[in-house]
Amino acid sequence: MTTAKNTYAVWPHATVTAIADVLADTSDGLTGREISLLLSQIGIAEAEGPNKRERLARALWARQIRDQASNCVVRFIAEAMAPVRYTQKLDVFSRRCDDLNEVLVHIGLRVNEAGKVARGPVASTLGEAAQHANSLRAELRRRGTHHQVLAYCTREILTKNAFHASLEATKSVFDRLRQLTGEQRDGSQLVDAVLMPGSTGTPRVAINSGATPTETGEQKGFASLLKGLASMYRNPTAHDPRLNRPVSDDELLELLTTLSMVHRRLDHARVQP
Missing domain, CATH: 1.20.120 (Four Helix Bundle (Hemerythrin (Met), subunit A))
Incomplete structure (x- = not known):
């Protein structure tokens, strides 16, 4: 997960894109303004793109490649998932955690209750991902619940x-x-x-x-x-x-x-x- 200097290894492009898809989701994600403020706050340059998901994915990927480390993505997740942002929106926090964990489980990580990226189980298949994410919502979605x-x-x-x-x-x-x-x-x-x-x-x-x-x-x-x-x-x-x-x-x-x-x-x- 990290080196002795607490540098996170580069994440696959598909993982970074999937993280952006969750956090910049059209219906349930951060707004374009919120994304811009968070990127500015942690010193990541914005990128061009046709929509906020593409812009976020490109910005995080470009910075990760420049740094040769995924620390920028980890920090963005931590800032976006800071519990103080969800004081009156606990359901939104839980939903985003579930969705992020469905992605992160494939690289052995998870978002914990403090909104931080932490070690977690590793899944290699979609079935394992649903199980390890321990999410009723994810399982219901997989089953196509009415x-x-x-x-x-x-x-x-x-x-x-x-x-x-x-x-x-x-x-x-x-x-x-x-x-x-x-x-x-x-x-x-x-x-x-x-x-x-x-x-x-x-x-x-x-x-x-x-x-x-x-x-x-x-x-x-x-x-x-x-x-x-x-x-x-x-x-x-x-x-x-x-x-x-x-x-x-x-x-x-x-x-x-x-x-x-x-x-x-x-x-x-x-x-x-």
Whole structure:
């Protein structure tokens, strides 16, 4: 990682570019002005480029080549990730750490809770990188978790709160059923009202045509699945003390994967007025 003089070895071009992609991301990264101020603060000349990510990558790469050391990149990361910058934005800090660590794990480094670059595990494959980064968010992204699920639990996941994430994510399904139908009920009553055939013989939200006994059974099974999810996660976690309802990371990932499947079926459901 370093020599006796605390000089960091040159990082691969792909690594420097990936670091710039994270820190200068169009949606979640530093602004162009913030990048310029940080570069000036640590004495790195700005570079030309079509966008802020290219400019940052070129500036860091040029200085690294000039120095024949990656100290400039390490320092830029440390300044950009200084915890004082995120006093009111802990979710942003955690998200950037996760994304940086997915990159740094390939060269045996990581960003720690103090925002500093430190030694870490080495990964050679993308599967190992996701595991070593120890990031629920990274794993959820790898699995292609449905955006409706993430919209309800992203903040909880980023603060490493699996207990409340399970509650919020499960809410997403029932909120969506209400949005689709205008129904105001909740839990099992909501499921019965919109997913079961009822007196008309046709559910208000149908995941298939219902033309065969097999499809009718699938519709009822889908409804039963949602009732089970409500009983397991929605109701207990809403009322039980946190310590009495532990939810592991593995359980949370499995729950969110199941909820993603539910939302994808709802994506293509037929809704009766």
